Amino acid sequence: MLTVTGLVTAYGPVPAVDGVDLDAAGGVVTAVLGANGAGKTTLLRTISGLVAPEAGRVVFDGEDITGWPPDRVVRRGLAHVPEHGGVIAELTVAENLRLGGLWRPKADQRRSHGEVLDLFPPLAGRLPRQASTLSGGERQMLAIGRALMSEPKALALDEPSLGLAPTVTAAILTTLRELRLTALLVEQNARGALAVAAHGYVLAQGRVVASADADTLLADDQLRHAYLGF
Amino acid sequence: MPDLLTLAMGGLTNGAVYAALGLALVIIFRATRVVNFAQPALALVCAYLAFTVNRATGGYWLGLLVALVAGAVLGALTERLLIRPLRSRGNELAPVIVTLGLLLVLQAVCGMIWSAEPRSFPYAFDFRGAFSPASVFVVVTVVVVAGAVLLLFGATPLGLRLRAAALRPDVAGLLGVRVGLMLTIGWVLAAVVGALAGVLAAPPFLSPTVLDTVFVYALTAAVIGGLDNPVGTILGGFVLGVALSFVSGLLGPELVTLAALAVLVLVLSLRPHGLFGSSVARRV
Numbered sequence: 052m053l054t055v056t057g058l059v060t061a062y063g064p065v066p067a068v069d070g071v072d073l074d075a076a077g078g079v080v081t082a083v084l085g086a087n088g089a090g091k092t093t094l095l096r097t098i099s100g101l102v103a104p105e106a107g108r109v110v111f112d113g114e115d116i117t118g119w120p121p122d123r124v125v126r127r128g129l130a131h132v133p134e135h136g137g138v139i140a141e142l143t144v145a146e147n148l149r150l151g152g153l154w155r156p157k158a159d160q161r162r163s164h165g166e167v168l169d170l171f172p173p174l175a176g177r178l179p180r181q182a183s184t185l186s187g188g189e190r191q192m193l194a195i196g197r198a199l200m201s202e203p204k205a206l207a208l209d210e211p212s213l214g215l216a217p218t219v220t221a222a223i224l225t226t227l228r229e230l231r232l233t234a235l236l237v238e239q240n241a242r243g244a245l246a247v248a249a250h251g252y253v254l255a256q257g258r259v260v261a262s263a264d265a266d267t268l269l270a271d272d273q274l275r276h277a278y279l280g281f
Numbered sequence: 282m283p284d285l286l287t288l289a290m291g292g293l294t295n296g297a298v299y300a301a302l303g304l305a306l307v308i309i310f311r312a313t314r315v316v317n318f319a320q321p322a323l324a325l326v327c328a329y330l331a332f333t334v335n336r337a338t339g340g341y342w343l344g345l346l347v348a349l350v351a352g353a354v355l356g357a358l359t360e361r362l363l364i365r366p367l368r369s370r371g372n373e374l375a376p377v378i379v380t381l382g383l384l385l386v387l388q389a390v391c392g393m394i395w396s397a398e399p400r401s402f403p404y405a406f407d408f409r410g411a412f413s414p415a416s417v418f419v420v421v422t423v424v425v426v427a428g429a430v431l432l433l434f435g436a437t438p439l440g441l442r443l444r445a446a447a448l449r450p451d452v453a454g455l456l457g458v459r460v461g462l463m464l465t466i467g468w469v470l471a472a473v474v475g476a477l478a479g480v481l482a483a484p485p486f487l488s489p490t491v492l493d494t495v496f497v498y499a500l501t502a503a504v505i506g507g508l509d510n511p512v513g514t515i516l517g518g519f520v521l522g523v524a525l526s527f528v529s530g531l532l533g534p535e536l537v538t539l540a541a542l543a544v545l546v547l548v549l550s551l552r553p554h555g556l557f558g559s560s561v562a563r564r565v
Contacts, residue, residue: 122460
């Protein structure tokens with residue numbers, strides 16, 4: 052579904068992503084793990100077009116999307132939920148949701164809207180409120196729900212567990228698995244991510260240092276100690 | 282002792298123009314965090330084009346239409362050619378300086394083409410009397426246009442995109458909003474409103490500096506209203522217009538500029554974010 056080959060992204064002279072190869076299969080969660088500064092966020096930002104790569108290719112759903120602007124990538128079907136969710140605090144919950152799929156036909160928007168509220172019931176009662184009044188968990192729900200408003204073929208999520216209580220994180224990650232969407236999940240919370248993922252990649256200093264089944268990664272004590280810190 | 286009602290009506294008419302030009306400033310400030318000092322010059326070019334068309338055709342309305350279209354084109358060109366190339370540099374002051382330069386260039390060009398002599402510029406309707414049709418036209422037009430702009434921002438998908446692109450350009454892009462296009466649309470919208478203000482403010486005489494004082498008061502109105510706040514700016518424009526009209530009629534016209542400064546200082550010392558501005562500033 053999503054294939055990344057030889058991707059290099061640099062901020063100035065220092066490459067943050069340094070020749071990454073990665074493959075996210077359709078219909079399952081693929082986890083990208085690693086410590087702070089391993090290049091996980093930059094990898095996602097390059098895939099979704101927020102930064103341009105120095106080299107390499109991003110192929111999504113059979114089409115080369117390398118260097119596309121972000122608005123075109125999301126319309127093609129790859130939605131990116133950024134770090135901290137990127138909820139626009141000055142807008143209402145309803146406006147944030149609508150923004151997720153404004154370019155789609157009205158009927159499709161309405162259907163997705165209903166589906167999102169079914170998936171995240173707490174949002175339904177808060178539609179007219181300013182997004183700034185939401186709790187951390189609700190914000191993350193809004194961010195993911197907003198991405199789902201585009202009815203994406205794949206979802207790229209940047210640390211959805213950041214700053215959330217473990218139970219909230221578990222609920223969000225479980226929802227993610229139940230959606231059976233293709234998802235690229237960037238996480239520091241390796242145990243939680245691998246619990247819902249089919250496959251995992253471990254990044255260190257911009258390179259892939261391990262790639263294996265989620266279960267294999269969970270069972271590999273040496274790797275866990277070396278790169279994931281638990 | 283001048284008739285208070287006459288003063289109030291005159292003030293509303295002037296205030297409408299301050300409100301319109303102030304609204305144009307706010308639209309651009311919200312979208313790009315740039316105070317567009319070239320706003321009066323863009324409006325001036327449009328007013329001169331209206332003048333030329335008026336003289337050629339003898340009518341008022343075709344000139345107004347040409348001015349509005351010219352405003353749209355000039356707004357788009359300014360954003361695409363002058364402001365956008367500076368955006369990637371990340372220097373907040375550079376675009377502001379560029380608009381200041383554009384102001385000087387356009388004013389000079391207008392002087393070269395149409396000469397610095399005041400040219401007579403027509404009113405839309407009969408301008409005699411306290412409630413002249415011309416005054417009513419100015420006030421009603423500005424109220425309707427301001428209402429339409431607020432409706433566009435608050436209640437349409439385009440308005441939602443414009444707000445999202447202004448508040449969080451990075452996030453808006455990830456949500457499928459074409460941020461660059463939205464910035465251009467913001468400038469176009471502002472320049473059209475500015476062109477309208479220019480045509481409404483110009484009579485009875487058009488000269489390269491005719492909009493300078495109008496712009497000073499429009500900027501005052503925008504700052505009073507909170508530069509971020511379109512409703513506040515529109516109200517600020519009308520309040521300022523009426524207040525200055527009373528100062529001019531009751532105390533003397535020489536005190537008008539001083540009074541505007543006094544209002545500005547007073548408002549800014551009591552409420553630094555403007556009468557209607559929110560107290561939270563967003564650093565981008």
